[in-house]
Amino acid sequence: AQSVAQPEDQVNVAEGNPLTVKCTYSVSGNPYLFWYVQYPNRGLQFLLKYITGDNLVKGSYGFEAEFNKSQTSFHLKKPSALVSDSALYFCAVTVTGAGSYQLTFGKGTKLSVIP
Amino acid sequence: GAGVSQSPSNKVTEKGKDVELRCDPISGHTALYWYRQSLGQGLEFLIYFQGNSAPDKSGLPSDRFSAERTGGSVSTLTIQRTQQEDSAVYLCASSRSPGNTEAFFGQGTRLTVV
Numbered sequence: 001a002q003s004v005a006q007p008e009d010q011v012n013v014a015e016g017n018p019l020t021v022k023c024t025y026s027v028s029g030n031p032y033l034f035w036y037v038q039y040p041n042r043g044l045q046f047l048l049k050y051i052t053g054d055n056l057v058k059g060s061y062g063f064e065a066e067f068n069k070s071q072t073s074f075h076l077k078k079p080s081a082l083v084s085d086s087a088l089y090f091c092a093v094t095v096t097g098a099g100s101y102q103l104t105f106g107k108g109t110k111l112s113v114i115p
Numbered sequence: 116g117a118g119v120s121q122s123p124s125n126k127v128t129e130k131g132k133d134v135e136l137r138c139d140p141i142s143g144h145t146a147l148y149w150y151r152q153s154l155g156q157g158l159e160f161l162i163y164f165q166g167n168s169a170p171d172k173s174g175l176p177s178d179r180f181s182a183e184r185t186g187g188s189v190s191t192l193t194i195q196r197t198q199q200e201d202s203a204v205y206l207c208a209s210s211r212s213p214g215n216t217e218a219f220f221g222q223g224t225r226l227t228v229v
Contacts, residue, residue: 032214032215034217034218036220042222043206043220043221043222043223044158044206044208044220045220046217046218046219049215049217051215090157090158094213094214096214096215101146101163101165101171101213101214102160102163102171102173102174103148103160103163103208103218104160105150105157105158105160106157107156107157108157
């Protein structure tokens, strides 16, 4: 069975500092990996995805993530955090060729950017 | 419409009643997902449709839960004999094709069973 772990329930970072939100995954096969963000009282929004190719992917709002196959990780990063980045972040995985494209989510990490 | 639409946005029902939750996906999206999000929790997968078929319904918590999709479009999630533990936000998402394309989420239906 596929799974996603987000080891930190909450991450606090000062505005202007770099941020990292961690994600590790477990699948049988080649993963497709996604990051979503959920702002208060709003739906989930897609940030970025890794399908194949370059391990460093860039997405919306200046976010990027690095796929590391050996460490089965897909950490979300941003060079300089904004207060408006404060939200709930979800990592998700699906796997190719498994017959079902169930999209499995982690439990989420609450990011708080402190002014 | 431009996005995934779910109705109703809020539903309060009495324990033991049946409820139907509706999802209108983005036009042309073949994959459709239902998730449940409880307060402070992550997204719990319920069921996935490809067209009108459900290749994966492994997340449905009990036989009180069922879902269908018609015309490759609208989907309905039905909960029979609702229980208090069914209270949650039910999210629907659709994607252009399964796997390598991102899913777009609706705003959800907040279900409260009293």
